[in-house]
Amino acid sequence: MADRHPLFKPLILVGGLIFGFGLGFSHMARPEVVLNFLQFEDLGLVFVMFGAAIVSGIAFAVMPRIRDTAPLTGDRYERRLKPFDKNVVIGGAIFGVGWGLSGICPGAAYASLGIGNVTILWALAGMFVGAYAQGVWRSRTTDAAATAPADD
């Protein structure tokens, strides 16, 4: 990791700039607009999610056919599919309650700060509290499982 390509972080920064500009332009950085979608008052969010998914989907489909590995990391272009288990549904439902209550998700919260919405620090503080709480809880259960007798 220490000997990453010198352009690795600059490229991540450029990608983040475009990503954040898009979140601002699409008004996803405004919780009100997300809440208006969830209350069926303005369905524009569908165009944001599918517009972004189509663009990234084209790259995910095409790149592995053009070259084997990415120039800055040497990592293979491949689908990194996350395994399905019940946590995907449980976590998704918890995320859904939080998203429906607040109108904000992680990427949009960072962008919201960028457009001057200092009030969003409440949501960012909450996200760190939530991520920390599940981390402590899951560290404990995994550590306990790792130290349990093998014939358990």
Next chain:
Amino acid sequence: MVTDLLVLQSAAELFPNGVSRYAVGGLLVGLGAVVIYLGTGIPAGASTFLESTLSYVSDQSRFQQYVASRDWRVVFTVGIILGAALFAATVQSGVITTSLYEPGTTGQLYEVAGVTLWLTDVQPWRLFFGGILVGIGTRVGKGCTSGHGVCGVGSASKTSIVGVVTFILVAIGTAQLVAALGVSP
């Protein structure tokens, strides 16, 4: 002709701010993810930053798996903040005008040093408690609106599609319930 008018009328009701700002913004979000993927092979998501950043200050074993990626995830998040600030300084401030951008009427605008900034009217308790649940759910559920919604759906991952359908349906129910209880904004 009557049906054409009806279609136009219902489109105006479903999309009172048009669709161009959403479509253009979404293409840019996708383009940002593509730039990172082309250079690095990494399908980037925004929420791992929460745990990877906690690894700087906490030695809980759960966070240690992100030590290798935590530096670039900070760079990605700083990029998102700066990109949104660039949007505020240009399009939101009216320095760049385009018919593709519909400014809308949500929240409060204010100015600092000639830059038009924006503040939400959504109450802090909703942001804070909603944020806690987002923080738990996104990490337990292995992704958020960018990791599952953009990169996962883009790669036709069944796991991500199930995650997205779950959180959108639950979020719709939650938002409608909260509104029905008279909480606004």
